């Protein structure tokens with residue numbers, strides 16, 4: 001009967017043994033490398049999270065906080081900043097209470113509820129969908145990982161490299177905010193004035209447009225069109241044709257603009273909340289405002305390159 | 316002196332022990348004594364009465380199995396053990412699947428993170444996931460091949476029509492089982508494949524029925540938390556239970572009628588599978604058991620080796636309902652449907668044709684009235700089977716992005732060099748082989764890095780290829796700018812400029828970030844055994 005059933009017992013047993021051996025070897029090899037593999041996977045996913053965070057940052061945060069996290073004066077603070085990584089937590093009284101990474105997480109997820117007395121043009125909105133924002137939980141986690149990854153470069157900054165601007169929400173006045181960093185005494189950040197460096201009076205319009213943070217919300221190089229209104233504020237790329245698309249401005253565009261700057265509530269453009277500061281009348285002279293309006297309406301307006309103090313360096 | 320009655324013979328203690336061990340052995344084997352077992356190992360013929368049949372009567376699991384087979388059907392080349400293998404793979408999937416369930420919660424917040432946790436923190440977690448994945452893909456393939464074998468041997472003919480019909484149901488359940496598992500990692504691959512899949516259900520007429528089916532499957536107009544939970548329950552509970560039910564119906568019929576003999580061994584129209592002459596019986600114990608056991612062990616060895624050295628389960632970016640991937644693809648076993656969708660509308664491709672095919676498949680035993688199972692008598696059946704198979708392959712090919720899908724040329728170029736998902740050339744050479752700088756395809760670029768030079772050559776080459784291939788893509792040139800965005804993070808900015816037919820200059824830009832430590836799922840496999848290689852990758856750059 002066995003002869004009917006061709007194969008021999010012996011060969012089958014050998015097959016079974018060889019197979020078992022292969023399984024044991026494979027699992028053994030895996031076991032041997034598991035520790036390293038898990039370590040590498042962990043680093044991998046941290047890295048991947050930072051990659052994802054970079055995309056989210058570029059799409060959502062960079063307009064205000066800068067492509068390199070350098071911040072934008074009057075609009076949003078620098079994140080790629082030594083002050084931020086070494087002092088900020090202490091200045092908001094959270095040292096030892098939470099980690100900086102949690103502080104960033106909370107701020108990104110829930111935003112900053114109030115902008116009363118804020119030095120920043122816009123309020124930071126909640127970004128997490130949990131609080132009505134546009135980002136999913138995992139995206140918040142990733143963008144926080146990205147922000148935290150500024151640490152290495154931020155800690156290498158010298159005094160003049162730190163784009164830090166004193167925070168007004170800190171109990172200490174600006175000139176005291178960096179006291180106590182004496183551990184590395186050579187680091188005394190340049191004190192950028194909160195609003196502008198040049199004295200009030202005869203500042204150029206292109207300077208004001210940046211220094212007073214108009215540029216944070218109004219894009220000068222993007223046209224005003226039905227498909228591109230501008231995200232935080234109307235685009236100014238075609239503002240010299242203002243009369244053609246804003247009926248209220250048709251009669252006297254200059255007057256309309258001036259009125260809009262001095263009291264933003266005068267004309268409301270549909271689709272924007274009341275993000276525009278209403279104190280510009282006190283931060284510019286009337287003459288400066290007039291020149292700014294003329295400059296905006298000029299299709300050939302010039303924008304100079306300036307140094308940190310506001311001096312023109314491109315000529 | 317009175318005659319003393321002999322003292323009761325006392326067994327030496329070791330013999331007593333042996334006989335009680337023998338008792339335990341008989342108990343455990345449901346009726347095989349150690350002596351009989353040794354006889355089996357020696358290859359002796361069973362005694363009379365044949366105690367090797369006892370387990371088939373006494374043990375639950377063995378009562379399902381026939382006690383002997385016809386010698387002809389035990390030949391490997393008759394069944395190729397494909398039915399057995401299908402059953403085994405189901406068991407294999409159940410075991411690996413339950414292990415995976417330990418670290419998995421079916422919610423959008425947790426699912427993907429749990430996958431990462433499994434890879435990061437669970438010893439053998441990656442292996443388990445890879446095994447489960449390869450087993451699933453294999454099971455679809457093996458069940459299909461099993462169907463092909465029973466088709467070619469005409470085993471669906473009377474009295475086995477119902478066996479075939481339950482088989483078709485098993486195939487459908489297997490496909491759905493695999494498909495429902497596809498969503499669970501909650502990555503882009505999963506999310507979009509399942510979005511397309513369920514959207515086909517929408518085409519079921521009339522409109523409101525389609526909508527209801529879609530709604531039932533997804534739990535909401537779009538796949539989200541409810542959809543994930545539903546797919547999870549289908550995958551771990553409902554479909555496995557259904558499969559077990561139909562398997563037993565199926566297998567009961569298989570045992571009832573016996574496995575059909577090779578056609579030339581019996582007269583046309585006869586079925587002698589159950590009348591096995593005594594001299595042609597091969598007993599399950601021990602021959603067939605040993606045979607099946609070693610076969611499955613060998614298969615397991617192959618699966619394990621392939622998984623450890625070659626295979627890795629994909630894991631793309633987390634599911635993002637807001638971002639449709641560049642190419643959305645169904646799982647490979649539904650490529651044919653995707654192919655159909657490219658040439659017919661949703662109603663035809665998604666409902667009518669698959670529906671008719673399914674009904675026809677189930678009806679084959681009732682349509683094919685030819686009583687003969689011999690190849691020579693079944694030319695029409697064999698040829699139509701082959702034609703159907705070839706058609707499936709062609710349709711499947713049409714379902715891949717290779718056929719009739721073409722993105723904008725600039726996008727295609729970048730997608731080759733640095734795709735949205737997957738490694739692509741750039742991530743394959745990795746962070747350390749991509750030096751900072753600006754590289755213009757119009758200039759002769761010299762670089763010390765041979766790998767990077769290859770990447771740039773490919774950039775130039777792809778632009779040429781697409782210039783020739785695409786009508787509206789003239790004089791293209793590309794710019795790759797690599798900057799150090801953060802510590803250990805490079806930004807690769809791909810820019811392509813070309814002239815359209817209208818003579819205007821067109822521009823395309825794509826930014827991708829690459830972290831020093833990141834590697835994409837296609838790279839996992841090699842690294843599982845080549846640890847030094849990934850250590851080198853970590854330290855370099």
Ligand code: HEM
Pocket residue numbers: 394396397398399401402405458459461462465470471475478479480481482483484485486489562565566569573574575576
């Ligand atoms: C999960 C899926 C399936 C499992 C676990 C399964 C299992 C089995 C097993 C163990 C056998 C006996 C051994 C063999 O013939 O290889 C068998 C026989 C059979 N199966 Fe399946 N099967 C499955 C799917 C199918 C499918 C998709 C079909 C066809 C549409 C099918 C049709 C048949 C037929 C007709 C037989 C009888 C073969 C004969 O008597 O020669 N089965 N199946």
